[in-house]
Amino acid sequence: MRCPFCGHVEDRVVDSRETQDGQVTRRRRECLGCGRRFTTYERLEEVLPAVVKKDGRREAFDRQKILHGLERACQKRPVSAEQIQALLAAVERQLQESGEKEVPSRVIGEALMARLRELDPVAYVRFASVYRSFEDVGDFMSELAGLAGKKP
Numbered sequence: 001m002r003c004p005f006c007g008h009v010e011d012r013v014v015d016s017r018e019t020q021d022g023q024v025t026r027r028r029r030e031c032l033g034c035g036r037r038f039t040t041y042e043r044l045e046e047v048l049p050a051v052v053k054k055d056g057r058r059e060a061f062d063r064q065k066i067l068h069g070l071e072r073a074c075q076k077r078p079v080s081a082e083q084i085q086a087l088l089a090a091v092e093r094q095l096q097e098s099g100e101k102e103v104p105s106r107v108i109g110e111a112l113m114a115r116l117r118e119l120d121p122v123a124y125v126r127f128a129s130v131y132r133s134f135e136d137v138g139d140f141m142s143e144l145a146g147l148a149g150k151k152p
Contacts (some may be wrong), residue, residue: 008033049103073127079120087115
């Protein structure tokens with residue numbers, strides 16, 4: 001690791017700790033050149049599949065784009081940021097475990113909606129209305145009827 005202060009390439013690890021449920025390792029390092037300390041973080045590089053859009057285009061998986069959509073759907077709802085992050089992490093994990101190099105956007109959208117439906121029905125309908133491009137009130141009504149039919 002190159003020292004951010006003097007550029008020296010040799011250092012020693014002073015302390016190591018795992019953070020974020022063991023997903024990230026935090027290391028305190030001391031530069032052997034200038035003696036200053038700095039912190040580095042190690043995390044497993046996640047290789048997510050490419051997303052195949054409806055029109056056939058391929059895009060890199062964009063976590064921020066999905067997170068923004070989920071946050072908009074959950075706006076002013078009793079859903080915490082941690083719950084949204086956990087939902088997205090679960091879908092990402094599912095995609096990684098699939099081992100596929102390309103995944104249709106439909107698969108990602110359906111996985112998100114299935115989890116969102118359990119988390120908050122109103123947020124689910126909001127997300128579904130954008131994802132499925134509802135055209136009129138009838139689309140909303142049919143989705144609500146399906147949602148009401150699933151609940152006891």
